[in-house]
Amino acid sequence: MFRIVHKRQLSDAVFEMGVEAPRIARKAEAGQFLMLRIDETGERIPLTFSDWSAEEGWVRFIFMRVGKTTHKLSHLDVGDEIKDIAGPMGIPTHVDDLGRVVVVGGGVGAAVAYPVARAMARAGNTVTVVLGARNADLLILQEEFEALGVELVVCTDDGSAGRKALVTAPLKEMCEAGTVDHSMAIGPAIMMKFCAATTKEFGVPTTVSLNPIMVDGTGMCGACRVTVGGETKFGCVDGPDFDGHAVDFEELMSRQRIYSDDERLADAEYSRECSCHK
Amino acid sequence: MSQVDDAQGASIDTPPEKPRHRATKGPRVPMREQDAARRATNFEEVAVGYSAEEAHAEAMRCIQCKNPTCIDGCPVNIDIKSFIAAIIDGDLSEGVRVLKERNALPAVCGRVCPQEEQCEAACVLARKGEPVAIGRIERFLGDHDLACEMDHRCAPEVGPSTGKRCAVVGSGPAGLACAGELRRIGHEVTIFEALHAPGGVLTYGIPEFRLPKAIVGTEIEMLSEMGVTIETDMVIGATLTVDELMTEEGYDAVFVGNGAGLPVFMGIPGENLNGVYSANEFLTRVNLMKAYEFPSSDTPVWRGRKVAVVGGGNVAMDSARTAIRLGADEVFLAYRRTEDEMPARIEEVHHAREEGVEFKMLCSPVEILGHDGFVTGLVASRMELGEPDASGRRAPMCVVDSEFTIDCDTVIMAVGTRANPLLSKAAPDIELTSRGHIVTDEQGATTKQGVFAGGDIVTGAATVILAMGAGKRAAQAMDSHLRG
Ligand SMILES: Cc1cc2nc3c(=O)[nH]c(=O)nc-3n(C[C@H](O)[C@H](O)[C@H](O)COP(=O)(O)OP(=O)(O)OC[C@H]3O[C@@H](n4cnc5c(N)ncnc54)[C@H](O)[C@@H]3O)c2cc1C
Ligand code: SF4
Ligand code: FES
Numbered sequence: 001m002f003r004i005v006h007k008r009q010l011s012d013a014v015f016e017m018g019v020e021a022p023r024i025a026r027k028a029e030a031g032q033f034l035m036l037r038i039d040e041t042g043e044r045i046p047l048t049f050s051d052w053s054a055e056e057g058w059v060r061f062i063f064m065r066v067g068k069t070t071h072k073l074s075h076l077d078v079g080d081e082i083k084d085i086a087g088p089m090g091i092p093t094h095v096d097d098l099g100r101v102v103v104v105g106g107g108v109g110a111a112v113a114y115p116v117a118r119a120m121a122r123a124g125n126t127v128t129v130v131l132g133a134r135n136a137d138l139l140i141l142q143e144e145f146e147a148l149g150v151e152l153v154v155c156t157d158d159g160s161a162g163r164k165a166l167v168t169a170p171l172k173e174m175c176e177a178g179t180v181d182h183s184m185a186i187g188p189a190i191m192m193k194f195c196a197a198t199t200k201e202f203g204v205p206t207t208v209s210l211n212p213i214m215v216d217g218t219g220m221c222g223a224c225r226v227t228v229g230g231e232t233k234f235g236c237v238d239g240p241d242f243d244g245h246a247v248d249f250e251e252l253m254s255r256q257r258i259y260s261d262d263e264r265l266a267d268a269e270y271s272r273e274c275s276c277h278k
Numbered sequence: 279m280s281q282v283d284d285a286q287g288a289s290i291d292t293p294p295e296k297p298r299h300r301a302t303k304g305p306r307v308p309m310r311e312q313d314a315a316r317r318a319t320n321f322e323e324v325a326v327g328y329s330a331e332e333a334h335a336e337a338m339r340c341i342q343c344k345n346p347t348c349i350d351g352c353p354v355n356i357d358i359k360s361f362i363a364a365i366i367d368g369d370l371s372e373g374v375r376v377l378k379e380r381n382a383l384p385a386v387c388g389r390v391c392p393q394e395e396q397c398e399a400a401c402v403l404a405r406k407g408e409p410v411a412i413g414r415i416e417r418f419l420g421d422h423d424l425a426c427e428m429d430h431r432c433a434p435e436v437g438p439s440t441g442k443r444c445a446v447v448g449s450g451p452a453g454l455a456c457a458g459e460l461r462r463i464g465h466e467v468t469i470f471e472a473l474h475a476p477g478g479v480l481t482y483g484i485p486e487f488r489l490p491k492a493i494v495g496t497e498i499e500m501l502s503e504m505g506v507t508i509e510t511d512m513v514i515g516a517t518l519t520v521d522e523l524m525t526e527e528g529y530d531a532v533f534v535g536n537g538a539g540l541p542v543f544m545g546i547p548g549e550n551l552n553g554v555y556s557a558n559e560f561l562t563r564v565n566l567m568k569a570y571e572f573p574s575s576d577t578p579v580w581r582g583r584k585v586a587v588v589g590g591g592n593v594a595m596d597s598a599r600t601a602i603r604l605g606a607d608e609v610f611l612a613y614r615r616t617e618d619e620m621p622a623r624i625e626e627v628h629h630a631r632e633e634g635v636e637f638k639m640l641c642s643p644v645e646i647l648g649h650d651g652f653v654t655g656l657v658a659s660r661m662e663l664g665e666p667d668a669s670g671r672r673a674p675m676c677v678v679d680s681e682f683t684i685d686c687d688t689v690i691m692a693v694g695t696r697a698n699p700l701l702s703k704a705a706p707d708i709e710l711t712s713r714g715h716i717v718t719d720e721q722g723a724t725t726k727q728g729v730f731a732g733g734d735i736v737t738g739a740a741t742v743i744l745a746m747g748a749g750k751r752a753a754q755a756m757d758s759h760l761r762g
Pocket of ligand 1: 390513537739741
């Protein structure tokens with residue numbers, strides 16, 4: 001059992017949650033994730049660390065309420081318990097002094113981008129963060145990024161905050177200026193796909209953090225298969241970070257859709273049972 | 279030889295020590311099963327098991343050989359003759375005791391061991407007719423024990439505390455057997471399991487209809503009762519390393535029984551289409567995550583109407599029979615050799631066929647077809663058998679221009695598993711074979727001082743009983759190491 005020690009609602013459907021997990025907190029690194037199962041009938045889902053404290057023994061993650069599991073999770077509060085949490089899973093993001101690094105965080109991907117940007121800054125890089133969302137309400141962690149003291153570019157699709165632009169626009173400008181040594185794109189698959197396409201033109205190495213469907217998260221099932229450079233990789237143990245220029249994003253997006261009908265059904269049923277409104 | 283069938287059950291080679299009983303002749307006592315049509319729609323156990331009368335009647339067929347060859351046929355040399363004698367005498371507790379001396383999980387082994395290749399193949403009666411149904415009797419005794427209240431069960435006595443602490447990584451049959459034996463000796467034992475539930479393949483792989491999870495659960499409870507601690511959600515190599523177990527966590531010895539759980543794919547085009555599963559994923563979703571109860575259980579599984587399973591082992595049979603139960607209209611099993619070479623247990627093949635699985639022998643997939651990201655068919659090539667290969671089986675070879683298409687919306691790959699490198703990557707001083715299996719000596723000692731290993735991680739995918747045997751043997755070696 002893992003006790004919830006922190007909960008904060010970041011937007012209508014986005015929540016930040018912290019749980020007591022001292023052993024995992026001691027090992028967590030940027031880019032890694034945990035596998036979580038809420039209760040006895042729960043499914044196992046991966047959630048990437050958004051923050052952790054080895055000293056205080058907690059890890060945090062941020063999630064958007066999209067299906068039954070995240071819906072159930074959003075109903076839990078500080079003091080409640082989560083049945084299973086295992087990790088840290090996956091290979092940590094490769095952090096090195098690379099020069100100027102642009103970290104793009106789109107939507108909830110900002111949660112994953114935050115520790116990556118922090119680690120990159122600590123490693124001596126000049127970091128620019130491009131934070132994107134559909135609108136101002138969906139923008140998360142802006143203050144936290146500001147507190148890192150890195151350059152921050154905010155964009156929204158509708159211009160309700162920051163620039164009215166897609167994240168690829170500032171990314172492209174920086175690439176054109178020729179000052180980018182490495183880029184990291186973390187967010188919805190479609191966003192990562194376009195970021196990778198943008199940087200490819202300029203030959204800027206780009207790491208993406210993939211989010212395929214997972215079951216165990218330990219390399220035992222292959223649900224998380226992704227094609228990278230024509231080879232099949234297991235997202236959970238070979239990743240989640242991969243070379244964005246080599247990833248087959250069409251396949252990733254297709255595979256993410258396998259259970260969409262089932263997910264809708266399960267969530268609809270759950271919403272009826274718990275008689276709450278999304 | 280003819281005297282084997284003699285009224286007294288005496289034979290020239292193996293006369294009975296004392297005429298305990300008058301052995302009955304004739305065929306085995308059949309085991310009642312759920313009707314094929316009915317069971318194809320549910321996940322309840324297929325075989326019902328013997329009643330006490332049936333078990334006794336079957337035991338009466340045993341001639342109590344002086345030289346009981348059945349025991350040599352058993353990979354862990356259970357004293358089969360004696361537990362059968364106990365049933366003949368009506369002393370079931372004694373039977374359970376004998377059985378448990380060498381096999382900690384008889385209710386499991388009675389169900390999943392390939393007895394037809396082991397003890398039963400070696401039974402004297404098999405030379406002339408049907409061998410004693412040793413597996414069914416074993417299952418009966420195992421179930422009898424499980425049905426008892428915990429304090430009436432045959433629990434191994436726990437020795438006085440040795441003050442030593444042992445860590446066991448993985449809770450499959452190897453880990454469970456090792457933990458049980460270490461605890462019996464008197465060591466303090468903690469099992470570390472990566473998943474949220476213990477049992478290994480017994481829990482996530484072998485389906486409910488063949489091995490009810492309640493049985494696995496009760497067996498594991500017994501270990502807890504003996505004082506073994508089980509920590510789930512502990513991924514060794516990630517949450518803690520083997521080194522950390524021995525330093526910070528203070529364990530004096532470690533047993534690694536993490537299985538061979540990494541699924542192999544064929545590397546053919548279309549393998550990442552939606553609807554293609556590894557058997558591990560398919561079975562894990564259904565068994566461990568209870569996807570057959572979706573949506574009251576949260577994990578979904580793609581329920582194909584036409585399912586093609588690739589492979590010929592137990593894993594392939596389990597996948598095919600699970601697909602039938604999930605409501606598939608048609609399930610095909612594609613295997614590249616012939617039925618004679620199929621490694622699956624005969625009983626499983628027989629059950630699969632009864633339940634409607636269609637066997638397509640001598641064919642091997644070359645491509646999976648899809649539309650809009652989802653599977654629409656499997657292209658396979660016909661095969662023929664050539665000369666025997668290294669494994670002694672005749673090697674299958676493609677027949678040129680013989681490709682044909684099987685219409686299907688799901689493909690399940692049951693073509694084998696490999697060692698998962700997660701643990702070993704974080705323990706570079708444990709020597710591995712070129713295939714990633716852990717190198718050990720006869721007793722299970724690895725190249726790292728104080729670390730032992732056994733089960734599928736050492737042998738590659740094998741059997742429950744071999745894994746258990748290895749776990750127990752390693753426990754004894756660990757004990758000598760700890761005392762030495
Ligand atoms: C579908 C299927 C059907 C089968 N049918 C039969 C049958 O009928 N008869 C038979 O005899 N055999 C059968 N087998 C084979 C048999 O199940 C295996 O040989 C046996 O389970 C091996 O036992 P093990 O303890 O070595 O490994 P496993 O049972 O694989 O257990 C390993 C355990 O270790 C855990 N683990 C892995 N990595 C780590 C880590 N890093 N940290 C912590 N824990 C970890 C795993 O989660 C797992 O619980 C079948 C196998 C499958 C897959
Ligand atoms: S089981 Fe078979 S081999 Fe074993 S003692 Fe009985 S008759 Fe002999
Ligand atoms: S999630 Fe099962 S292998 Fe990656």
